[in-house]
Amino acid sequence: MDYLLFVVFPYSCLVIFLIGSIYRYKNRPFTVSSLSSQFLEGKKLFLASQLFHWGLFVLFFGHLIAFLFPASVIIWSEKPVRLLILETTAFVFGLSAFFGLVLLIYRRLTDRRVQMVTNKMDFVVFIVLLVQIISGLLVAYTSRWGSAWFSTFLTPYLRSIFIFDPQIDAISSVTSLSLKIHVVSAFAIIGIIPFTRFMHFLVYPIDYAWRSYQQVMWNWNRKGIRTSKAHRVGPKSKNN
Amino acid sequence: MDIRSQVSMVFHLDKCIGCHTCSIACKNVWTDRKGAEYMWWNNVETKPGTGYPTKWEDQEIYKGGWEKNGNSVSLKGAGKLRGLKNIFHNPHLPVLDDYYEPWTYKYEDLFTAPEGDDQPTARPVSLVTGEHMDVKAGPNWDDDLGGSPDYARKDVNFKDLSASEQEVMFQLERMTFFYLPRICNHCLNPACVASCPSGAIYKRGEDGVVLINQQVCRAWRMCVTACPYKKSYYNWHTGKSEKCILCYPRLESGQAPACMHQCVGRIRYLGVMLYDADKIQEAASVNEDELVDAQLGIYLDPFDPEVIKEARKNGIADSTIEAAQKSPVYKFVKEWKIALPLHPEFRTLPNLFYVPALMPGMATVKDGVYEESNTQFLWGGINNDRLPIKYLANLFTAGNTDKIVEVLKRLMAVRWHRRQTTVGDVEQGIVDMAMGEVKMAADTADAIFRLTSLATFDERFVIPPAHREESIEMLESTADVKGSTGFGFKETPKRGW
Numbered sequence: 001m002d003y004l005l006f007v008v009f010p011y012s013c014l015v016i017f018l019i020g021s022i023y024r025y026k027n028r029p030f031t032v033s034s035l036s037s038q039f040l041e042g043k044k045l046f047l048a049s050q051l052f053h054w055g056l057f058v059l060f061f062g063h064l065i066a067f068l069f070p071a072s073v074i075i076w077s078e079k080p081v082r083l084l085i086l087e088t089t090a091f092v093f094g095l096s097a098f099f100g101l102v103l104l105i106y107r108r109l110t111d112r113r114v115q116m117v118t119n120k121m122d123f124v125v126f127i128v129l130l131v132q133i134i135s136g137l138l139v140a141y142t143s144r145w146g147s148a149w150f151s152t153f154l155t156p157y158l159r160s161i162f163i164f165d166p167q168i169d170a171i172s173s174v175t176s177l178s179l180k181i182h183v184v185s186a187f188a189i190i191g192i193i194p195f196t197r198f199m200h201f202l203v204y205p206i207d208y209a210w211r212s213y214q215q216v217m218w219n220w221n222r223k224g225i226r227t228s229k230a231h232r233v234g235p236k237s238k239n240n
Numbered sequence: 241m242d243i244r245s246q247v248s249m250v251f252h253l254d255k256c257i258g259c260h261t262c263s264i265a266c267k268n269v270w271t272d273r274k275g276a277e278y279m280w281w282n283n284v285e286t287k288p289g290t291g292y293p294t295k296w297e298d299q300e301i302y303k304g305g306w307e308k309n310g311n312s313v314s315l316k317g318a319g320k321l322r323g324l325k326n327i328f329h330n331p332h333l334p335v336l337d338d339y340y341e342p343w344t345y346k347y348e349d350l351f352t353a354p355e356g357d358d359q360p361t362a363r364p365v366s367l368v369t370g371e372h373m374d375v376k377a378g379p380n381w382d383d384d385l386g387g388s389p390d391y392a393r394k395d396v397n398f399k400d401l402s403a404s405e406q407e408v409m410f411q412l413e414r415m416t417f418f419y420l421p422r423i424c425n426h427c428l429n430p431a432c433v434a435s436c437p438s439g440a441i442y443k444r445g446e447d448g449v450v451l452i453n454q455q456v457c458r459a460w461r462m463c464v465t466a467c468p469y470k471k472s473y474y475n476w477h478t479g480k481s482e483k484c485i486l487c488y489p490r491l492e493s494g495q496a497p498a499c500m501h502q503c504v505g506r507i508r509y510l511g512v513m514l515y516d517a518d519k520i521q522e523a524a525s526v527n528e529d530e531l532v533d534a535q536l537g538i539y540l541d542p543f544d545p546e547v548i549k550e551a552r553k554n555g556i557a558d559s560t561i562e563a564a565q566k567s568p569v570y571k572f573v574k575e576w577k578i579a580l581p582l583h584p585e586f587r588t589l590p591n592l593f594y595v596p597a598l599m600p601g602m603a604t605v606k607d608g609v610y611e612e613s614n615t616q617f618l619w620g621g622i623n624n625d626r627l628p629i630k631y632l633a634n635l636f637t638a639g640n641t642d643k644i645v646e647v648l649k650r651l652m653a654v655r656w657h658r659r660q661t662t663v664g665d666v667e668q669g670i671v672d673m674a675m676g677e678v679k680m681a682a683d684t685a686d687a688i689f690r691l692t693s694l695a696t697f698d699e700r701f702v703i704p705p706a707h708r709e710e711s712i713e714m715l716e717s718t719a720d721v722k723g724s725t726g727f728g729f730k731e732t733p734k735r736g737w
Contacts, residue, residue: 029455029456030454030455030478030480030733030734030736031734031735031736031737032458032736033457033458033459033478033479033480033736034458034459034460034479035459035479035735035736036459036460036461036474036479037476038329038330038333038335038461039333039335039336039461039464039474039476040335040336040368040476041335042329042333042335045329046329046331049328049329050328050329052328053328054328112369112371113336113368113369115369116368116369116370117476117477117479117735119735119737121737195737196737197736197737199736200458200459203438203458204327205324205327205437205438205439205458205460206324207439208320208323208324208436208437208438208439209320209324211439213433213434214429214430214433214434214443215433215439215441215442215443216244216442216443216444216445216517217442217443217444217445218444218445218446219444219445219446222445222554222555223553223554223555
């Protein structure tokens with residue numbers, strides 16, 4: 001059972017995620033969008049979206065750091081005060097994401113205009129996110145000081161997955177059910193990215209930070225186009 | 241020098257009759273789709289009025305355009321830091337109610353209603369939710385000064401006018417208005433392009449048309465905020481932003497854009513302008529009162545051999561240069577200096593120029609008698625304008641009244657000259673004085689008269705011949721999908737999931 005949940009399932013999700021999102025990005029780019037509904041309803045969205053997104057934003061990078069640099073977290077948490085600060089911060093952002101999500105669900109269910117742009121996959125998204133965030137909060141509350149044991153139980157397991165040498169001993173020995181749910185639903189989220197609006201976090205426009213403000217585009221080689229030799233050279237730009 | 245060509249436009253406001261034919265032409269061709277019903281890529285507003293979306297000119301609300309920042313400019317409501325920070329919720333985004341909720345009528349009720357004592361009615365239903373609704377706003381809700389106390393009086397361009405000046409304007413016998421048709425300005429310094437985090441918006445090098453790549457747009461919504469003219473619209477159904485495309489498939493095949501082709505009053509002119517792209521940054525960053533001159537300085541003389549040489553070097557076709565030489569826009573804007581950009585203080589360097597309206601201002605009513613005040617002294621009509629000069633200046637010259645008076649005087653001089661030519665009841669001395677003061681030759685006045693009132697289709701629209709090697713539409717057969725997904729869309733514009 002553990003093998004199925006912690007080896008077969010994660011790998012299936014990762015494969016689906018890789019193939020699916022590359023396929024969708026390349027072949028169905030028109031469907032890739034954050035599908036913002038702020039235009040239809042902006043007031044309720046403000047608090048809901050900010051709480052939810054910033055909460056997840058911080059938690060995502062927190063998990064990433066713990067996974068990539070477990071030593072750094074352990075060093076940081078040497079002093080109890082610093083451990084307390086880290087745990088409290090993480091928990092606050094977790095609560096922020098939770099309340100944000102609840103407000104988002106409430107808004108989508110009650111606002112007549114937003115209902116018009118709601119589809120089935122939005123509910124799938126809500127359910128997996130609810131499971132993920134609630135189980136995460138439970139883990140944080142019941143199995144405290146996760147920033148200390150994360151590197152003992154989770155990092156070896158996750159690392160083994162990503163180096164194609166799955167070792168489930170560490171994760172199997174965990175008794176906390178919520179932690180197991182948290183891990184499984186995390187892979188589920190990765191797996192459904194290509195089929196949901198989760199796609200939009202893959203296209204977060206970070207390159208805007210270093211792009212020049214103005215963009216001028218020529219369909220063909222601008223200067224060479226009038227000479228027969230250079231006719232139709234250069235890559236054809238993709239502009240719809 | 242980095243010479244590029246730009247398809248730009250002139251709208252002659254004195255000729256606009258406010259019939260909205262342009263808006264309908266555009267709506268039928270491009271925005272008659274789910275999610276786009278509320279969009280009017282072309283709209284006509286009554287001025288004074290609050291426009292569409294409501295109060296779009298008030299950048300204290302919408303934070304559109306650029307603002308001067310030392311020797312440079314920065315985006316007012318978007319930009320790299322703000323854009324990435326506000327991506328989860330854009331505080332300056334106009335919402336549907338700032339435009340209006342689109343609706344249709346249940347026409348079938350007229351036929352299917354059961355027999356009864358009352359006339360059957362077609363009730364309005366929302367095109368967003370499909371439910372019955374009370375219509376409370378529309379794209380030209382304040383047409384012809386309708387509901388002036390709520391709309392015209394709240395016009396943002398009254399900002400520098402004293403309360404008494406405004407009061408005078410709204411006295412019934414002095415009330416006046418004119419129409420302001422608007423499309424995307426296809427700016428030289430477009431704020432929408434600069435604000436797009438995904439890099440989906442770009443300016444086409446060949447003709448300067450600003451487009452949104454529908455496949456790259458991710459609905460971060462920054463362009464809607466950044467465009468000070470509010471001409472980038474968010475399609476709530478597809479989750480993509482859309483804007484006027486200057487009918488580029490028509491342009492590429494030598495046809496005038498739909499709105500221009502349909503214009504009943506023949507107010508619209510379209511032609512090529514050559515400009516120096518190296519000077520854009522500098523021209524966008526000057527002080528407010530110099531903005532108009534700085535922008536007009538960017539456009540180059542297409543007859544100058546040096547300009548022609550540099551243009552050829554940059555790959556601009558001879559036929560395009562020839563079109564630039566015949567361009568009616570060049571004549572109105574550069575040669576005759578009677579067309580001005582709309583709200584140059586937004587610093588986007590718009591490519592749509594307006595010949596300001598003269599007529600509603602010129603005639604006044606005194607003691608209940610209609611009076612043509614301009615017979616009393618040379619520029620009487622301008623100085624006693626029913627539309628305060630300051631108001632027009634806020635619209636077209638960033639508040640520089642001298643500039644707008646100069647243009648109005650030139651337009652008046654043409655009238656003095658033509659009055660003398662056709663009726664001959666004016667003293668030659670008065671005509672000479674008028675023409676002398678604005679330094680206009682008789683043949684120039686005749687040329688302005690001709691292009692204003694007699695010009696044929698081909699004189700009003702000088703579209704460069706199609707360049708097969710450059711065009712997109714000619715290489716990709718969009719007709720393949722005609723009747724299925726619609727002209728232009730290569731896949732169904734279906735909402736993502």
